Amino acid sequence: MGEFAAGDAAAALTRAEELGITVRKSTRWYVWYQLVFGVAAGLMVLAIGLVKAPWGTAFGGTFWAAVIAGLSLYAARQRVARRGFGRWHAVLVASWGVLYGVVLSLGLIFFPGVAAWWVAGAVAVALPGLIGGFLEARR
């Protein structure tokens, strides 16, 4: 392996750190992914809860399907995925799923057309994406 001086070791560590920074910068697309996911999730809940049936459900569902299709295409085109992407994304989707299920089921049964419930619900459903995007941006 030959002689390897302290300076060489320090240079190698610096190089590794620089490469890590470059790679992490290239994973910042996931900030936008999560923010769009969060905002779209909130808008879908608002449409379902506040727009007259069946238009609200139809518009909300179509809008959500289009957003998810667009985000999936966007993610597939990226050249690098952040470390821990799979686990982080699973938490995002699971959190959204739980909140969406609770807001929608309780809202449709107990609060149909109640703006306060659906606005609060939309914010709650948007939170996983918004918080995820915020945390991702701070990494």
Add this chain to the structure above:
Amino acid sequence: MTEAQETAAGSGSHPRHGLDEVIHAPVRFSIVAALAAADKAEFAFVRDTVEVSDSVLSRQAATLEKAGYVAVTKGYVGKRPRTWLSLTPHGREVFAAHCRALRAIAGGPG
């Protein structure tokens, strides 16, 4: 150096003995360092980041794959073929140990 001497050197107490011979090569070290910050990265991204040619990356990635440090996955995005590189769990462990050895060397008397 005889085999016995190599064995003795490989088990010495100096931090340099913690360096991994496969990762130690500059290009391979850069590839692994880039992959350490990601879950997976496209071949072309690693090539551009490490600043090597396709053939050099291909050769070094094959060496790292043979050592069990890197996984190479092929797939398609639409109709375009893509190759993805990622560090295996073993590769991450070895890289972490290699970096510990580098820090020890950098922090030591040299």
